Every structure is written in structure tokens, then in C-alpha cells.
Amino acid sequence: MSHATYQNKWVECMQELMEQVQIEYLPVDAKENGQHFEPGFQHFALLYIKYLQIYRKLEECHDQMVHPQKRGSIKKVLKSTIIRILELKEQLITFNLRPLNRFVALDEVLTDLKLNPETVEWKVPRYFLDGKECREEIEDKQHKIDHWLGVFGMPLDPDDLLDKKDPFEVGFTKDQAAAIVQKNVRGRMSIMKDRRVQFFKASRKAASKKQEKENEGDPLESQVLAATRIAAHWKRKVERRRFLKMREEEFEFLGMAPPKKDKGDADVVVEMQKQRENRKKMQEDSDDVFEKALKQQLEWLQKKKGADIKAELLEERRQWILDYCQNPEHGKEFPEKFDEFYQRFDKAQDDDEGEKGKDGKKGKDAKGKDDKAKGKGAKGGKKGKDAEAEEEPLEVPEWPMRSPRGWEGGLREGQPGPWFLLGRFQGKT
Structure with missing residues (x-):
């Protein structure tokens, strides 16, 4: 298959996954709308079967696709799908008609969906064996196994796991052994007797045929009779072959028999490999x-660009330290941890969500505020100019830094701190 085939299959899988997500939220949506929807065995069974079908397509795409970045994205989705399948299996066990039985009967669901039992057969992902990471782990385990087999003097050839025990080595009593011998002797005698009977029958038949030939009359009549019998047997054979062929074709058409395998099927399998x-x-x-x-x-x-990126990040953190120390709540103390520096981004997101929630309320009052703003436009302009004139630049206070190891108002002597961020303030004492 071409690359576009697996690309289209990947797109179909993602669309089906989006549909499955919507189906999984049906109980929540029904509860919000005041409807009663209680998920049970049927609901989770349908989800389980559909996720298995999606899993097979994704696994095939991951195995056959060549693009490395696409394969990485597919692998993430594939792992999430496998996890969801295992979760659904546990839920099916919980809702199983046989309590706490790990065998889940999906025959009725498959019959309703008109699917084959092969649909719910689990297949191990091929990247467990073909992937680079798994391949290295498997090789390491194999080396360890070979090492310990050599230490204990055991063969390195793989065991076929067959029972090689001789059945005749089972202990028999004398009576059991005698009964087996008698049985074999009687069987051999019966075989010899049967052969003798067959020989007598064959000799009698040959003698009767010989006598018939001697008593034959007109040879032409015998030839016609023989030809008639041959034609009858041949016609019966031809009609039987035609009937069997029609029956096989009808079974294939109705789906009651598998299609015939042509000679080229083996070549197709080899070509696929x-x-x-x-x-x-x-x-x-x-x-x-x-x-x-x-x-x-x-x-x-x-x-x-490494130096520029590093300088920008250091400047951002230095500026945050300055703002932190200028805050009167902290009293010019040096921050002990930098958790607040990273938490401020989360706070900004929360503020944005709050503003979006208030947009509806602001939209209702927008007209009234615009009318008031038109009447006060001139005054506001004058006040704006005066405010700009009265603004004064902020003065950065000189920090009470006496040594690069401690701050008078913040860290104690010997207390660790991120001094690499304050490199440009080392000149001030």
C-alpha cells in the first residue's frame, strides 16, 4: 500500500476517536439535560468493540508508516487507546452477568453488530518486538538468559514445549500387560482370518468370470452392453462434478464457505512480507x-542563539526579583523559592478565564458607559495631559548588599541563593 493509504486510515481513526469521546460523554450530557441514562454492560461492550477496531487500524498505521514524527504521534494515541481498552475491560468485568468473572461473553453484541468473533481477538502491538527501545531490552534479557543457561549447563536451543515423555513408560501391572498382549494377538489372528476370507472371495469371483466368458453368446451384444454401462457411469460422474461445483459456488456466494485460495495467494503473502x-x-x-x-x-x-536566550531568561528572572523586592508586602526580602515566578503564568490564565466570563455582563453595560464617556471626553483629555506631566520615574533603591554571600534584609550569611541572577549588581556594596 502507498503512504497516502495509511495517511487516510490515520485520519479515519482520529475521526472515529472523536466520535467515541462524544459517545462516552452521553451519560454526563443526559444528566445535565435532566434525562436518565444509566450506562451498563451493553454501553461498555459497544465502546470496547469499537475501540478494538480503532486499535487495529492505529497499530497497522504505526507499523507501516515511514514518517518518524507521524509515527511518534500515532504511538501516543495508540498507547492511550490501549489504556482505555483495558479500563473498559475492567468495567465489563464489573457489569458482567457472571459476577467477577474475567471471561466476558460478547456473542450477542457481535451478533447485533453483524461482526465476526475475530473482531474481539486481542493482538499484541508489533512495536513491542520491532521498536528500538523494546529491541534493546529484549536483547539484554536474551543475553542474561543465555548466560545463566550456560552457567547451569543447560542447552541454548529453544524448547518446543512438547511433552516428550514416552507413554509406554507408564507402570503396568502383570495383569494389565497380559491383557494388552492378548488383545494384540487376537487382533493379529483376526487380521489373518480376514485376509484368508478375502482371498477365497477373490478366487471365486475370478472363477465365475471365467465361466461367464465361456458361456458368452454374441460378442456384439456384449460390446453394446459394455458401452452403455460406461456411458452411464461417465454421465453420472460428470453430473456429480457439476453439482458439487454449483454447491461450492453457492456456499461461497452465501458466505457459508471460505473463498478458494488461488495459486497466487502464496505469492501475495510473500510479497506482503x-x-x-x-x-x-x-x-x-x-x-x-x-x-x-x-x-x-x-x-x-x-x-x-543560546547566549541570547540565556540572557533573556536571566533578565526576566532578575526583573521578577526586583519587582518582588519592591513589593511592600515582602519588605525588601529576597525570595527563598522561585515557585511564585512559575505560578504567575497559571494566575494569568485564571484571570483571562474570569474576564471571558464577565464579557457578557460588560456587553450589556457598554452602551450606557459610552454615552457617559462622550459627555466627559474633553475633561478626560485635559486630565490625561496633567497626569502625564505629573508622572515621575520610579527610582530603583540601592540594595543593602554587603557581600555576594548575603543580604542584610533578606538572606542570612551563608544562606544559598540564586546569585547567578544578580551578576550585574555585584558592583554595588
């Missing part, structure tokens, strides 16, 4: 190229 191997090689090459390009870009970014 070769195609998968070629795609795996293309995936490895693409991953290597992507990793090299990513490494080169990171080195270029660190070399060209």
Missing part, C-alpha cells in the same frame, strides 16, 4: 536521518 521488510528498512533510515537532523538543529540553536 517483503513489502513490510522494505518499509521497516525505510523506517530505520528515516529515524536515523531525523535524529541526525534534530541533533544538528539543536547544536546550531545552542551555538547561534
Whole structure:
């Protein structure tokens, strides 16, 4: 298949996942609308089957797609889908008609959906064995197993897990052994007797045929009779073959029998395996190229813009320290932790959400405020000019820093602090 085929399949999977998310929120939406919707076994069974179908498509896309970044995105979605399938399996066990039985019967659901039982068969993701990370872990485990097998003197060949115990080694009593021997002897005698009877029958038949040939009359009549019998047998054979062929075609049409396998099917399977191997090689090459390009870009970014980015980040933190110390609530104390520096972004998001909630109220009062603003426009302009004239620049107070190890108002002597952020203030004492 082409790259576009798996791309389209990926798009279909994402659309189906969005539909599944909406279906999963049906109980919540029904409760908000005042409707009664209690999820049960049927609801979770439908979700489970649909997620399994999506999982198979995603796993195939991840296995066959070549683009490394797309494969990474698909892998994240695939892991989330697997987790959701396991959660649904636990919920099915909870709602199972057989309490706490891990075998969940989905026959009725599959019959209603007109699906084959193969739909709910679980298949292990192939990246568990083919992935680079898993491959290294498997190789390490295999080396450890080989090492310990060699230490204990055990063979390294894989065991076929078959029971190689000889059944005749089971202990028998004398009576049981004698009964088995008698049974075998009687069977051999019966076989010899049957062969003798068959020999007598064959000899009698040959003698009767010989006698019939001697008593034959007109040879032409016998030839016609023989030809008639041959034609009758041949017609019966031909009609039987035609009937069996019609029956097989009808069974295939009705879906009661699997389609015939042509000679080219084996070639198709081999071709698919070769195609998968070629795609795996293309995936490895693409991953290597992507990793090299990513490494080169990171080195270029660190070399060209690393110093500027570092300076901007340091300047941002220094400015935050200045604002923190200028706040009268803190009393010119140096911040002990930088949690507030990172929490302010969360506060900004909360404020934005609060403002969006108030937009409706502000929209209602907008007309009244605009009318009032028109009457006070001139006065406001004059006040604005006076305010700009009266504004004075803020003076940055000199910090009571006596040494690079401590602050008089903040950190004690020997108390650790982020001094790399205050490099430009080292000249002040």
C-alpha cells in the first residue's frame, strides 16, 4: 500500500476517536439535560468493540508508516487507546452477568453488530518486538538468559514445549500387560482370518468370470452392453462434478464457505512480507536521518542563539526579583523559592478565564458607559495631559548588599541563593 493509504486510515481513526469521546460523554450530557441514562454492560461492550477496531487500524498505521514524527504521534494515541481498552475491560468485568468473572461473553453484541468473533481477538502491538527501545531490552534479557543457561549447563536451543515423555513408560501391572498382549494377538489372528476370507472371495469371483466368458453368446451384444454401462457411469460422474461445483459456488456466494485460495495467494503473502521488510528498512533510515537532523538543529540553536536566550531568561528572572523586592508586602526580602515566578503564568490564565466570563455582563453595560464617556471626553483629555506631566520615574533603591554571600534584609550569611541572577549588581556594596 502507498503512504497516502495509511495517511487516510490515520485520519479515519482520529475521526472515529472523536466520535467515541462524544459517545462516552452521553451519560454526563443526559444528566445535565435532566434525562436518565444509566450506562451498563451493553454501553461498555459497544465502546470496547469499537475501540478494538480503532486499535487495529492505529497499530497497522504505526507499523507501516515511514514518517518518524507521524509515527511518534500515532504511538501516543495508540498507547492511550490501549489504556482505555483495558479500563473498559475492567468495567465489563464489573457489569458482567457472571459476577467477577474475567471471561466476558460478547456473542450477542457481535451478533447485533453483524461482526465476526475475530473482531474481539486481542493482538499484541508489533512495536513491542520491532521498536528500538523494546529491541534493546529484549536483547539484554536474551543475553542474561543465555548466560545463566550456560552457567547451569543447560542447552541454548529453544524448547518446543512438547511433552516428550514416552507413554509406554507408564507402570503396568502383570495383569494389565497380559491383557494388552492378548488383545494384540487376537487382533493379529483376526487380521489373518480376514485376509484368508478375502482371498477365497477373490478366487471365486475370478472363477465365475471365467465361466461367464465361456458361456458368452454374441460378442456384439456384449460390446453394446459394455458401452452403455460406461456411458452411464461417465454421465453420472460428470453430473456429480457439476453439482458439487454449483454447491461450492453457492456456499461461497452465501458466505457459508471460505473463498478458494488461488495459486497466487502464496505469492501475495510473500510479497506482503517483503513489502513490510522494505518499509521497516525505510523506517530505520528515516529515524536515523531525523535524529541526525534534530541533533544538528539543536547544536546550531545552542551555538547561534543560546547566549541570547540565556540572557533573556536571566533578565526576566532578575526583573521578577526586583519587582518582588519592591513589593511592600515582602519588605525588601529576597525570595527563598522561585515557585511564585512559575505560578504567575497559571494566575494569568485564571484571570483571562474570569474576564471571558464577565464579557457578557460588560456587553450589556457598554452602551450606557459610552454615552457617559462622550459627555466627559474633553475633561478626560485635559486630565490625561496633567497626569502625564505629573508622572515621575520610579527610582530603583540601592540594595543593602554587603557581600555576594548575603543580604542584610533578606538572606542570612551563608544562606544559598540564586546569585547567578544578580551578576550585574555585584558592583554595588
